[in-house]
Amino acid sequence: MVHMVTTAATVTDQQSNGSQLKLKKACSDFESIFINYMLKSARTAFSDDGILENNNEGRIVQSMFDENFAAAMTKGGGMGLGKMLFKSFKS
Numbered sequence: 001m002v003h004m005v006t007t008a009a010t011v012t013d014q015q016s017n018g019s020q021l022k023l024k025k026a027c028s029d030f031e032s033i034f035i036n037y038m039l040k041s042a043r044t045a046f047s048d049d050g051i052l053e054n055n056n057e058g059r060i061v062q063s064m065f066d067e068n069f070a071a072a073m074t075k076g077g078g079m080g081l082g083k084m085l086f087k088s089f090k091s
């Protein structure tokens with residue numbers, strides 16, 4: 001009987017840890033999307049005379065760069081938005 005209670009508690013802890021990991025990933029993903037939109041908005045404030053041409057291919061490459069840069073920024077700690085969201089949402 002004690003073994004079943006211990007096992008049930010372990011399963012509950014594992015489920016809680018799983019949901020915490022999902023929440024942490026969701027918060028991190030949100031921060032990455034937010035940073036990507038910030039980069040896109042900042043890019044519109046500057047002229048388009050960069051190294052990439054202002055055509056469809058150039059815009060696609062620039063968009064892919066922004067997405068990867070935002071993901072790398074978030075993975076490296078980001079701005080702290082994901083951590084703040086996780087802290088506020090976790091129970």
